[in-house]
Amino acid sequence: MNILRPLSPHLPIYKPQLTSTFPISNRISGAFLTTIVFFFYLLCLKIGLICFTYENVYQIFFYSSKLILISVEITALALLYHITNGVRHLLTDFSGF
Amino acid sequence: MASGLVRRAICRAPALAPASRAVIARQHASEAEAQQVEPKARADSKPKTFQIYRWNPDSPQKPELASYEINLKECGPMVLDALIKIKNEMDPTLTFRRSCREGICGSCAMNIDGRNGLACLTKIPSDGLTMITPLPHMYVIKDLVVDMTNFYNQYKSIEPWLKRKSPPEEQGKEIRQSKEDRKKLDGMYECILCACCSTSCPSYWWNPESYLGPAALLHANRWIMDSRDEYTKERLDAVNDEYKLYRCHTILNCAKACPKGLNPGMQIQNIKKLEL
Numbered sequence: 001m002n003i004l005r006p007l008s009p010h011l012p013i014y015k016p017q018l019t020s021t022f023p024i025s026n027r028i029s030g031a032f033l034t035t036i037v038f039f040f041y042l043l044c045l046k047i048g049l050i051c052f053t054y055e056n057v058y059q060i061f062f063y064s065s066k067l068i069l070i071s072v073e074i075t076a077l078a079l080l081y082h083i084t085n086g087v088r089h090l091l092t093d094f095s096g097f
Numbered sequence: 098m099a100s101g102l103v104r105r106a107i108c109r110a111p112a113l114a115p116a117s118r119a120v121i122a123r124q125h126a127s128e129a130e131a132q133q134v135e136p137k138a139r140a141d142s143k144p145k146t147f148q149i150y151r152w153n154p155d156s157p158q159k160p161e162l163a164s165y166e167i168n169l170k171e172c173g174p175m176v177l178d179a180l181i182k183i184k185n186e187m188d189p190t191l192t193f194r195r196s197c198r199e200g201i202c203g204s205c206a207m208n209i210d211g212r213n214g215l216a217c218l219t220k221i222p223s224d225g226l227t228m229i230t231p232l233p234h235m236y237v238i239k240d241l242v243v244d245m246t247n248f249y250n251q252y253k254s255i256e257p258w259l260k261r262k263s264p265p266e267e268q269g270k271e272i273r274q275s276k277e278d279r280k281k282l283d284g285m286y287e288c289i290l291c292a293c294c295s296t297s298c299p300s301y302w303w304n305p306e307s308y309l310g311p312a313a314l315l316h317a318n319r320w321i322m323d324s325r326d327e328y329t330k331e332r333l334d335a336v337n338d339e340y341k342l343y344r345c346h347t348i349l350n351c352a353k354a355c356p357k358g359l360n361p362g363m364q365i366q367n368i369k370k371l372e373l
Contacts, residue, residue: 003154003157005154005236005237005238005244006152006160006236006237007234007235007236007237008150008208008230008231008232008233008234008235008236008237008243009150009230009233010233010234010299010302011299011302013208013211013228013230013233014208014211014212014233014297015210015211015212017212017350017353019348019349019350019352019353020299020348020349020350023346023347023348024299024348089347092347092366093347093366093369093370094370
C-alpha cells in the first residue's frame with residue numbers, strides 16, 4: 001500500500017487546558033527573559049562593566065525601554081511567572097504531589 | 098404497550114368515523130390517564146450536529162469534517178450510541194473501533210470536543226456542535242481508526258511481565274505479597290491501554306518514537322513498584338534515558354485525559370524520584 005497516511009489533528013483541535021497552558025507559558029516566558037538577558041549581556045560586553053558605576057546608565061535603560069509600550073511591566077510579569085513556576089516545579093519534583 | 102400504539106394510531110387518523118372512534122375510545126378509557134403523558138414527550142426533537150473526521154484510504158483526498166444531525170431523543174446518552182446510530186441509519190461507511198461499550202476495553206478512545214476520552218463513557222454535550230476526531234498526532238488508517246503499533250511496541254519494550262532471579266519460596270505456589278505491597282500497585286494496574294493519555298501529551302506529539310509516553314511509563318512504574326519483581330534496578334536503568342523518560346516536563350495533560358481517573362504524571366514523578 002503506497003498511500004501516505006495523514007496525521008490526525010493535534011494542536012489545532014486539542015482544547016487548551018490549565019494543565020497544558022502553564023508549562024508552555026513557562027517556556028515562553030523563559031525564552032523571553034533569556035533574550036533580554038542575552039542582549040543586555042552583549043551590550044555590557046561592548047560598553048564595559050565600568051558603566052554600572054555611571055548613574056546615567058540606568059536613566060538611559062529606563063527611557064529606552066519606554067520606546068516599546070509596556071515592556072517593563074511585561075518583563076516583570078514574565079519574570080514573576082517564571083519564578084513561580086520554577087518554585088512549583090521544585091516542590092513537585094522533590095516532594096511529590 | 099400495544100394498546101398505547103393503537104390509541105396513538107387512532108389519535109393521528111383524522112378520517113375515522115366519529116361513531117367508531119367513540120367505540121374504540123370507550124374501550125381504552127381506563128388507560129386514558131396513562132396515555133396522556135406520551136404526546137407531550139414527543140412534542141419537540143432535540144437536534145444535535147456532530148462534525149466527524151473522515152478520511153478514506155481507498156479514495157484518498159484531503160481529510161474532512163463531515164456533519165451529521167442526530168435527534169437526541171432517539172439516541173442513547175453516550176457518544177458511542179450516537180456513532181452507532183449514525184453508522185446504522187445515516188452513513189454505514191463510518192469506521193471506528195468499539196467493543197465493550199462500558200469503558201473497560203479501551204477500543205473507542207478518540208478525541209471528543211478537543212479532549213481525549215472513551216466514546217462509551219463520554220456523555221453527549223446537549224448543546225451546540227460536537228467535533229469528533231481521532232486520537233491526536235497518530236497516523237490515521239481510516240476515519241476514526243488510528244495506527245497503534247508504535248504505542249504497543251513501546252509498551253512491549255518496558256517488558257511488562259514478572260521477572261525473577263531466584264525461584265519462588267514455595268515451589269508450585271504463588272509468590273506471596275503483603276497487603277501494603279499490593280496497595281502500592283493501586284492506580285497503576287487499572288490501566289486499560291486506551292492511549293488517551295499518551296496522545297494528549299504534547300511531548301509525545303513531538304517525539305513519538307523516542308519518548309515512551311505516559312501509558313508505557315505508568316506500566317514501567319507498575320513493574321518497578323511490584324514487590325514480587327526482582328529486576329527493579331535493571332528496569333530503572335532501562336528507562337533512565339534522556340529521551341525515554343526525561344521528555345516529560347510535567348505538563349500533566351495525561352492525568353486530565355485518563356478516562357479511568359489514573360494519574361500517569363504522578364507515576365512518572367515516582368520513577369524520576371527513584372532515579373535520583
